[in-house]
Amino acid sequence: MPRPKRSRFIRTIPAVTYFKPRGIPMSQLKEVCLGVDELEALRLCDLEGLYHDKAAEMIGVSRQTLGRILEQARKKVIEALVYGKALRIEGPHDAQIFTQYTCRSCLYQWQEPFVPKKTPCCPKCRSEEQTNGFVSK
Template structure:
């Protein structure tokens, strides 16, 4: 049996949960689903430019776990952009927690 997943600190929730190519109805598109923790990893690493060790500490995970989340998120976003898929952000994945104490 796998080890239980530890809690992740998520400090930002996006206002938009869907992104799609223009001119194509959503019902006609395949969907790529990003977990909220993957969005947080993208925000910390790419938007804020933090080092992975610092970003991992902010989320309360190991650096290797952060790296896996970031790699997964980047792959999903690349797939959606290059293959014309919609991106849905799964909001119910992780409860919101505040900044580390």
């Protein structure tokens, strides 16, 4: 029996989901797939500099799981850089991803299942001016 999918939470919808090295034809290109939850772990810990327990809480996983996600994510990014592989960012297959939004108009916060490149509107005031957690409070 397959294990039930776990829920993970991200606050970033990546603007670009494919990175390709210059000068290598697509037919010869190898790909590395980075999950949106792995990207979120890298963003929170390595870019924003959050402590692991805080980042784990935001994504909705244990500290140990976050450590594993980070280790795997760093390995994938380095693999793409060192071996000249393309990097594809996509939803992971072993987890259900929810995006955390904050409405810019009324500051209402809500979660929705992650759908790439979707523009949701606020369930409270119907505004489409939302942010994925980058709003400064």
